[in-house]
Amino acid sequence: xxxxxxxxxxxxxxxxxxxxxxxxxxxxxxxxxxxxxxxxxxxxxxxxxxxxxxxxxxxxxxxxxxxxxxxxxxxxxxxxxxxxxxxxxxxxxxxxxxxxxxxxxxxxxxxxxxxxxxxxxxxxxxxxxxxxxxxxxxxxxxxxxxxxxxxxxxxxxxxxxxxxxxxxxxxxxxxxxxxxxxxxxxxxxxx
Numbered sequence: 001x002x003x004x005x006x007x008x009x010x011x012x013x014x015x016x017x018x019x020x021x022x023x024x025x026x027x028x029x030x031x032x033x034x035x036x037x038x039x040x041x042x043x044x045x046x047x048x049x050x051x052x053x054x055x056x057x058x059x060x061x062x063x064x065x066x067x068x069x070x071x072x073x074x075x076x077x078x079x080x081x082x083x084x085x086x087x088x089x090x091x092x093x094x095x096x097x098x099x100x101x102x103x104x105x106x107x108x109x110x111x112x113x114x115x116x117x118x119x120x121x122x123x124x125x126x127x128x129x130x131x132x133x134x135x136x137x138x139x140x141x142x143x144x145x146x147x148x149x150x151x152x153x154x155x156x157x158x159x160x161x162x163x164x165x166x167x168x169x170x171x172x173x174x175x176x177x178x179x180x181x182x183x184x185x186x187x188x189x190x191x
Contacts, residue, residue: 036079050074123173135166
């Protein structure tokens, strides 16, 4: 039997009701997410995200259908949002690659790239230590947030917060260099 979703204790990760709900539904939701994404780890991450969002809610859930239907719909939305994000990212990468291929390489542009590379390294090094480590693991070693959290022994929420902080600071510090940054990153990862 599912717990009363308006019960505040339900939102507590230590609650027996929450643990039961998680254990009773995780595998089915994981299989469902896998049918959408065809990636075992990613499917697991999407289901964890749904349960994490339930735990992080400050207000009780207002479910108009069954709670099981709510969970399936939430997993579906999480997967579709991920797919949309990937599509936007791929479109932008294609655009950036096209811009780089059409960008003339002159001695002055090479000098600007060296200057930009120096600014980028300096901006990354100016990040707080944990923030910098998480950023580098995510962007340069291409680890997923779950992997970073496990490797550093911190929560996924901490990883997300630190990545958000890093990206905001880098955006501000390197706003004038954005087109060149994209070019450098593409060149660096294509080698």
